[in-house]
Every structure is written in C-alpha cells, then in structure tokens.
Amino acid sequence: MKDRLGEFLIEKGLFITAISSVVIILLIIVFIFSEGLPAMESYGFLNFIFGSTWDPSSGQYGILPMIVGSMGITLLALIFSVPLSLLCAIFMAEIAPKTVRKIMKPVIETLAGIPSVVYGFFGLIVLVPLMRTYFGGTGFSMLTASIILTVMILPTIVSVSEDSIRSVPSEYKEASLALGATHWQTIKNVIFPAAVPGVITAIILGMGRAIGETLAVIMVAGNVAQFPSSIMDPVRALTSNIALEMGYATGMHYSALFATAIVLFMLIMILLVIANYFHYKKKINVGGGYL
Amino acid sequence: MHRIVSPKKAQKIMTAVFWGSGILTVLIMLIIIGYILWKGMPVVNLNFIFGEPVDSGASGGIAPMIVSSIYVTLIAGLVAAPIGVGAAVYLSEYTKENIFVKLIRFGSETLASIPSIVFGLFGLAFFVVFLGMGWSLLSGGLILALMALPTIFQVAEVSIGSVPKSYSEGSLALGATKWQTVYKVVLPAAVPGITTGVILGMARAISEAAAIMFAVGSALAMPLSVFDPGRPLPLHLYVLATEGISLQNAYGTAAVLVIIILVITVLTNTLVERYSKKMMGR
Numbered sequence: 001m002k003d004r005l006g007e008f009l010i011e012k013g014l015f016i017t018a019i020s021s022v023v024i025i026l027l028i029i030v031f032i033f034s035e036g037l038p039a040m041e042s043y044g045f046l047n048f049i050f051g052s053t054w055d056p057s058s059g060q061y062g063i064l065p066m067i068v069g070s071m072g073i074t075l076l077a078l079i080f081s082v083p084l085s086l087l088c089a090i091f092m093a094e095i096a097p098k099t100v101r102k103i104m105k106p107v108i109e110t111l112a113g114i115p116s117v118v119y120g121f122f123g124l125i126v127l128v129p130l131m132r133t134y135f136g137g138t139g140f141s142m143l144t145a146s147i148i149l150t151v152m153i154l155p156t157i158v159s160v161s162e163d164s165i166r167s168v169p170s171e172y173k174e175a176s177l178a179l180g181a182t183h184w185q186t187i188k189n190v191i192f193p194a195a196v197p198g199v200i201t202a203i204i205l206g207m208g209r210a211i212g213e214t215l216a217v218i219m220v221a222g223n224v225a226q227f228p229s230s231i232m233d234p235v236r237a238l239t240s241n242i243a244l245e246m247g248y249a250t251g252m253h254y255s256a257l258f259a260t261a262i263v264l265f266m267l268i269m270i271l272l273v274i275a276n277y278f279h280y281k282k283k284i285n286v287g288g289g290y291l
Numbered sequence: 292m293h294r295i296v297s298p299k300k301a302q303k304i305m306t307a308v309f310w311g312s313g314i315l316t317v318l319i320m321l322i323i324i325g326y327i328l329w330k331g332m333p334v335v336n337l338n339f340i341f342g343e344p345v346d347s348g349a350s351g352g353i354a355p356m357i358v359s360s361i362y363v364t365l366i367a368g369l370v371a372a373p374i375g376v377g378a379a380v381y382l383s384e385y386t387k388e389n390i391f392v393k394l395i396r397f398g399s400e401t402l403a404s405i406p407s408i409v410f411g412l413f414g415l416a417f418f419v420v421f422l423g424m425g426w427s428l429l430s431g432g433l434i435l436a437l438m439a440l441p442t443i444f445q446v447a448e449v450s451i452g453s454v455p456k457s458y459s460e461g462s463l464a465l466g467a468t469k470w471q472t473v474y475k476v477v478l479p480a481a482v483p484g485i486t487t488g489v490i491l492g493m494a495r496a497i498s499e500a501a502a503i504m505f506a507v508g509s510a511l512a513m514p515l516s517v518f519d520p521g522r523p524l525p526l527h528l529y530v531l532a533t534e535g536i537s538l539q540n541a542y543g544t545a546a547v548l549v550i551i552i553l554v555i556t557v558l559t560n561t562l563v564e565r566y567s568k569k570m571m572g573r
Contacts, residue, residue, distance in 0.1 A: 003468060006470070007468050007469060007470050010470045011381075011385055011469075011470075013377070014377050014378075014380055014381035014385060015381055015385075016377075017373070017374045017375075017376075017377030017378045017381065018377070018378040018381040018382060018386075018395055019395065020374050020378065020440070021378070021395065021398040021399045021401075021402050021440060021441065021444065022394060022395060022398035024398075024402060024437055024440070025398050025401050025402060027413070027417065028405065028409070028410075028413045031413050031416040031417050031421070032409065032412060032413055032416070035412075035416050084312055084315065084316070087308060087309055087311075087312035087313075088312045088313055088315075088316045090309060091309040091310065091312055091313040092313070094309075095306065095309045095310065095313075096313060100313070103317070104313060104316070104317070105560075106556055106557075106560055107316065107317050107320045108316070109556050109559075109560070110320055110324065110552065110553065110556050111316075111319070111320050113494055113498070113552040113555060113556055114323065114324075114498075114549065114552055115497075115498030115499070115500070115525050115528075115548050115552070116407075116498070116500070116501070116525075117498075117500045117525040117526075117528045117529045117532075117545075117548075118323075118327060118498075118525075118528070118545050118548055118549060119323075120529070120532070121327075121528060121532050121541060121545050122323050122326065122327065122545075124532055124533075125532075125538070126326060151319055151323070154316065154319075158316075181298075182298045182299065182301070182302040183302060183306075184298075184301055184302045184305040184306070185298060185301075185302075187305075205404070208404045209404075211406070212404070212405070212406025212407065212408070212409075213406075214406065214407060214408040214501040215500055215501050215529055218533070219529075219532065219533060239406055239408045239501070242408050242411075242412065243408055243411070243501055243504065246411075246412070246415070246504075246505055247504075247505070257412070258412055258416070261408070261409045261412045264406055264408070264409055265405065265406075265409055268401075268404050268405060268406065269401070271404070272397075272400060272401060272404055276397070276400075
C-alpha cells in the first residue's frame with residue numbers, strides 16, 4: 001500500500017516536470033505581454049509596428065527600422081549561409097569518408113558551441129577593421145553583422161539538414177546508382193529532393209537563430225535606429241534595441257522594449273509553426289520510406 | 292535535354308565543390324579559434340585566472356568572473372537536470388504518444404527557440420522584480436536553467452528512448468514496480484546519454500550573456516553567495532570589448548571561454564563514443 005502511494009506520488013511528480021516547459025512558456029507570455037502591451041496600447045499597435053522613428057527621449061516608439069534591420073541582416077546571412085551549409089551537409093552525409101566525417105562532426109559542434117559574445121568579439125576586432133579597409137565607412141554595417149551570423153547559423157543548418165539527408169532511404173540511392181546515374185546526379189535528382197522538407201526545417205531554424213541573436217549583432221552592426229539605404233549602412237536589430245536600452249529605460253520606454261520582445265516572440269512562433277508544418281509534411285511526402 | 296557539361300565532368304566538379312565547402316567550414320573554425328587563442332593565450336596565466344580585476348577590468352584578473360560563471364552554470368544544471376530528465380522519463384515511460392506529448396514537445400521546442408534577450412526580459416520581470424530575488428547570481432542561474440532545460444530534456448528523451456524495451460520488460464516481469472524499473476534499470480542504462488545532455492545544457496548556460504545581463508547586476512567584486520550580484524565570463528567579455536576597457540583582458544577572457552567550449556566538445560564526444568561502443572558491443 002505504501003508502495004502504491006509512493007508510485008502514485010512519483011508519477012504525479014514526473015508529470016509536473018513534464019508540463020514544466022509549457023508552464024514556463026505561459027509564464028513568459030504572461031510577463032512579457034503584461035509589461036509590453038501597455039506601450040502598444042497607448043502608442044497604438046500600428047504606430048508601434050509601422051512607425052519609422054525610434055526616439056524615446058521625444059516619446060517616439062516606432063520599430064519599423066529595427067524590423068527592417070533584423071530582416072535585412074537575417075536574409076543576407078541566409079543568402080551566404082544556406083549554400084555553404086547545404087554543400088557542407090551533403091559533403092558530410094554523402095561524400096566524406098568516415099575519417100573525414102569524424103573530423104567534421106566536432107568542428108560543427110565547436111562552431112555551435114562558441115559563445116555568441118566570442119563571435120561578436122571576433123567580428124569587432126577582425127571583421128570590422130577588414131570591412132573598413134576594403135569597403136570604407138566605419139566597418140560597422142548590416143553586411144558585417146550578416147557575415148558573423150552566416151557562421152553562427154551554419155552549424156544549425158548543417159546538422160539538421162545532414163540528419164534529413166541521411167534519413168533518405170538507401171534504396172532510393174541504390175536504385176538511382178543502379179540505373180547508371182553518377183553520384184552527383186543521384187544527389188541532385190534523388191537524395192536532395194527527398195530531403196527537402198527537412199532542409200527547409202533546417203533553414204527556418206537557422207533563420208530563428210539569426211533573428212534572435214543579440215550581442216554578436218550589437219558588436220558589429222553599428223546600431224543606428226534608421227532605415228539602411230544599402231547593405232553597407234549601420235543597422236539596429238530588434239534584439240539589439242532591447243539590449244542597448246533596457247539598462248536605463250523607465251516608464252513608457254521600459255514598456256516599449258517589452259513590446260519589442262513581444263514582436264520578436266511572435267516572429268519566432270510563426271517560424272516554429274512553419275518549421276513544424278514542414279516537419280510534418282516530411283513524414284507523409286516521401287512515399288515508400290517513412291522518414 | 293541539352294547537356295553543357297558531361298555527367299562525368301559534372302561529377303568531378305561537384306566532388307571538388309563539396310570537398311571545398313567542407314574544408315572551408317573547417318578553416319573558418321580554425322581561424323576563429325586559432326585567432327582567439329593566439330591573441331588570448333599570452334594573457335592567460337595564473338595571475339589572470341586567480342587575480343581580482345583592477346580598474347573595472349582594465350588590468351588584473353578574472354577570478355570573480357570565473358566564480359560567477361561557475362555559480363550560474365551550476366544553478367542552471369542543478370535546477371534543469373532533474374526537471375529535464377524527469378520530463379524525459381515521464382514522456383518515454385509513463386505515457387503514450389498523444390496530443391499531450393505533442394504539446395510538451397512543442398513547448399520544449401519553443402523554449403529552445405526563444406531569443407536569449409527575451410529570456411533576459413522575462414528574467415528581469417519575473418525573478419528579479421516579481422519574485423524579489425534582485426540582481427543576483429541566483430536570478431541569472433534560474434534564467435539559464437530555463438534555457439538549458441530543452442537541451443537536457445531533448446537529449447535525455449532520446450537516450451532513455453534508446454534503452455531496449457526488453458530491459459524494462461524483464462524488470463517488470465520480476466515484480467519490480469514501475470519506478471523501481473525506471474530508477475534501477477532504465478536510468479542507469481541511459482546515464483551516458485543523460486550526462487551528455489546535462490553537459491550540453493550547461494554549455495549553453497556558460498556561454499550566455501544576453502539573457503543574464505539584466506539579472507546578475509554585473510558587479511566586479513567576488514560573489515560570496517548566490518544572492519550576491521556577479522558578472523559571468525561572457526558578460527565580462529562583452530563589457531570589456533564594447534566599453535573599450537581593455538583589449539588585452541578581453542582577448543584573455545575570450546581565450547578562457549574558447550578553452551571551456553573545446554573541453555566540453557571533447558568531453559561530450561568521448562562520452563557519446565563510449566556510449567555507442569557499449570550499445571554496439573551488446
């Protein structure tokens with residue numbers, strides 16, 4: 001009897017740990033929204049999202065320049081990172097001999113493990129001076145930030161898409177090779193197309209990491225809250241906006257920074273839902289072999 | 292279809308391109324790690340590791356930062372490990388695949404993708420202000436626990452799931468209760484995987500600065516307890532670099548962080564290798 005009570009309590013205890021992440025998410029939503037919504041309400045939701053001036057000292061809280069900044073940095077980073085990451089993922093899954101793959105795995109893990117501040121520091125002392133020398137200006141720009149992010153999101157895209165390439169049933173590959181196709185033709189026409197849903201998930205996860213990155217971007221992007229006219233202009237990301245000003249913000253300004261976090265949170269949620277959709281699609285799309 | 296390049300030639304070109312991209316990735320890693328270590332290692336010595344910072348870190352060492360980092364990372368591990376492993380046990384041993392399990396997985400994925408600065412704001416509003424913990428290493432460590440949780444949960448779930456069903460069936464058939472089976476049979480078999488998960492979760496915690504910058508108070512003094520404010524290593528590096536306090540000490544701090552990450556990578560790889568060998572040998 002004592003045994004049964006113990007088992008019952010343990011099961012309930014484990015149940016509580018299981019729901020903890022959902023509870024934490026709800027807490028985050030409650031606290032971020034309760035601090036941020038007042039600013040959105042009093043400044044006006046549309047004015048907040050589409051306002052083009054951010055100037056807390058004169059009560060202007062428009063975050064469109066930061067939305068443009070975040071999007072610009074992220075898209076550029078994806079343009080650079082996706083081709084390299086996918087080639088690297090295919091290399092690791094299909095081309096590399098076992099010993100080389102054994103070297104590549106920890107390399108990717110190390111790239112994933114380097115703290116974002118260290119990336120930012122490397123960008124600040126190496127990349128910014130380089131950009132200044134070769135492209136002029138201050139060296140702090142949307143382009144500089146996107147190059148750093150290119151490396152930071154590479155491990156995410158590589159590891160998720162490598163998994164998905166690896167999980168393509170080997171019969172697909174064998175059949176194609178048996179029909180006389182070269183390995184490259186097989187990769188291009190059979191393996192990669194079958195892995196596409198997983199690859200899209202990988203890219204979306206990388207995109208999420210790029211949008212969410214804070215300090216590495218602050219250290220190299222220049223942080224001017226204005227619309228950039230070219231990729232060589234300094235920009236400010238949504239995340240940077242919070243990190244730069246939270247230290248001294250009060251009242252409406254404080255609330256507006258929480259409202260910026262609401263926007264970030266919503267962006268990430270949208271990406272997650274899309275990623276999950278493709279993940280689900282992956283399971284039904286590839287006919288014979290369940291992936 | 293008109294062919295510009297023969298399949299054979301395309302094969303050759305693409306093989307070169309694939310190798311090139313692999314080599315480029317390795318080079319990028321070597322350049323970043325190499326540069327930081329090359330510039331930072333000359334700064335790192337016993338005085339740097341065990342010394343107190345002087346003039347806001349312009350000279351002197353980083354001992355209080357190392358202690359702060361240890362405090363917040365330990366809090367993160369101690370709080371997140373039981374919760375993450377408990378959740379993994381519940382999902383793989385106590386329930387079946389249903390909408391509830393899907394909800395928990397989605398929750399964990401969401402937690403893993405929330406930007407660190409959003410965690411920072413939540414920590415400020417919840418731990419520092421609402422729960423009244425103030426600017427302290429405890430507030431910072433608890434934020435990092437939330438961030439480490441999904442990593443620990445996901446790795447633990449995979450490794451508990453890969454313990455053969457015959458193990459627990461055998462134990463249950465011998466009359467052991469569910470919890471006895473989990474505690475004495477399933478968990479021990481999954482220990483290497485769970486350890487890897489906990490290390491990876493703590494690695495995420497030790498690298499983080501944005502999430503704790505509004506919670507730890509950023510004090511330079513040696514923290515005496517978890518209720519004191521402190522300044523973990525990544526945050527120290529950020530302040531040194533962006534406020535232009537000392538490039539030398541920034542290099543040194545960055546080198547220490549890189550070494551920690553390298554040790555963690557080697558450690559987890561050894562664990563995983565040993566684990567998979569054990570599973571293969573069975």
